[in-house]
Amino acid sequence: MGLRLTVFAAIALLAAGAVRAAEAPATLYRHATLIDGTGGPSRPGMSVLVEGERIKAVAPDAGLAAPAGATVVDLTGKFLAPGLIDSHEHLATPPNRHAAEANMRRDLYGGVTAIRDMADDLRSVGELARESRAAEVPAPDIYYAALMAGPSFFVDPRTHAANFGVEPGKAPWMQSIDAKTDLRNAVTLAKGTSATAIKIYANLPGDLVKKITAEAHRQGMAVWAHTTVYPATAVDVLAARVDVVSHTCGLGHAVAGTPATYQARTPMDPTPFLGADNPVIARLYDTMKAQGTILDATVSIYAEQDRARAANPKLKPALCSGAMAAALTKQAWRAGVPITTGTDWQAPWDDPWPTVSHEFAALAKLGMSPAEILHSATEVGARAAGQAADMGTVAPGKLANLIVLTRDPTADIENLKSLELTIKRGRAYARSAFKPLAKGDIEDDE
Numbered sequence: 001m002g003l004r005l006t007v008f009a010a011i012a013l014l015a016a017g018a019v020r021a022a023e024a025p026a027t028l029y030r031h032a033t034l035i036d037g038t039g040g041p042s043r044p045g046m047s048v049l050v051e052g053e054r055i056k057a058v059a060p061d062a063g064l065a066a067p068a069g070a071t072v073v074d075l076t077g078k079f080l081a082p083g084l085i086d087s088h089e090h091l092a093t094p095p096n097r098h099a100a101e102a103n104m105r106r107d108l109y110g111g112v113t114a115i116r117d118m119a120d121d122l123r124s125v126g127e128l129a130r131e132s133r134a135a136e137v138p139a140p141d142i143y144y145a146a147l148m149a150g151p152s153f154f155v156d157p158r159t160h161a162a163n164f165g166v167e168p169g170k171a172p173w174m175q176s177i178d179a180k181t182d183l184r185n186a187v188t189l190a191k192g193t194s195a196t197a198i199k200i201y202a203n204l205p206g207d208l209v210k211k212i213t214a215e216a217h218r219q220g221m222a223v224w225a226h227t228t229v230y231p232a233t234a235v236d237v238l239a240a241r242v243d244v245v246s247h248t249c250g251l252g253h254a255v256a257g258t259p260a261t262y263q264a265r266t267p268m269d270p271t272p273f274l275g276a277d278n279p280v281i282a283r284l285y286d287t288m289k290a291q292g293t294i295l296d297a298t299v300s301i302y303a304e305q306d307r308a309r310a311a312n313p314k315l316k317p318a319l320c321s322g323a324m325a326a327a328l329t330k331q332a333w334r335a336g337v338p339i340t341t342g343t344d345w346q347a348p349w350d351d352p353w354p355t356v357s358h359e360f361a362a363l364a365k366l367g368m369s370p371a372e373i374l375h376s377a378t379e380v381g382a383r384a385a386g387q388a389a390d391m392g393t394v395a396p397g398k399l400a401n402l403i404v405l406t407r408d409p410t411a412d413i414e415n416l417k418s419l420e421l422t423i424k425r426g427r428a429y430a431r432s433a434f435k436p437l438a439k440g441d442i443e444d445d446e
């Protein structure tokens, strides 16, 4: 009985702490130039009032007084923008807590306040997401996907790495699907992992992509798919009305031909994409624009693969060259397709900035303006993660996910590296407190 009382007393104390946190004094950020994430013009002389983990008010300086007890932070000469979102990471294939925490720390202290985790061992990702949400570790919020693929995909070594102790294809977070699968049950199992979305990965025909998408939407889950699912084509994937498609490169199959399986892919000839806009791709982009399908382009990884191959010619040729992926992404941007900033790779350990900074640079190189890139990294990223109601713009009621910069990021996207402060759910993380990664903290090719 004594032990029980002790436990209850401890819980009561914790509960009191939680109440105090909820009533935390407000913080008023004053005199900022505000870039609100909507893609509209920057507004000087703005104040943002944060209470607990949410934004309470956004107004011109003169219209917002500091409530009693509020901390006032003077941002004269500084820029305030929404936290950044990396729409494509993998934190646990295989699970490696040390590497995940190092990556997440570099992300958060580099201005990234949310990520999409695009399928992994969700037993690990779920715990990382909980710890991040509770601020037990410095990390972005994590919104993750449970994978579905055809049975023939599950020879892939990554499915073994992400399913330790479970037969690949049989876990709720990575399910093998065929025409006999009870999809209602399969989606419910996936939902039980607390995933935000189903990721439709590979080796499924168009009719199953369509059925999975319809059932996921019926159960309130988003669907994040590869651009081509083999044998399902890009046209099939878009016709299924998935919410987001990943990897601009895969759209090339609409011209080059779609192999029957993921494993049968061969490098594509970039020529049809490098000159004027490709008319076949233009039709896909018309459909995406009409439906609001978001493109998770992951353009920087292809240039990275080119670099890796130049250094090591024995590496297998990549599906797309950096130039081809850039051309396809450029066409998407010019067509007005909503594009997110996703990476799908890890910058080396000695890079002090999040990997997504390379995606920003790649998008700038193909012509996107800094303001457009910021919009992609914030409002569009939030929509892709299914979190538009809670993040992506600086507006009353949204989470206080913000970055403070000393130089204007709409003048040059590299100015994101003038970061002073990341604020996630109201909690501030000073860039000056960032503990850089050490060699061996994450796996890389050095």
Ligand SMILES: [Zn+2]
Residues within 6 Å of the ligand: 088, 089, 090, 118, 344
């Ligand atoms: Zn990926």
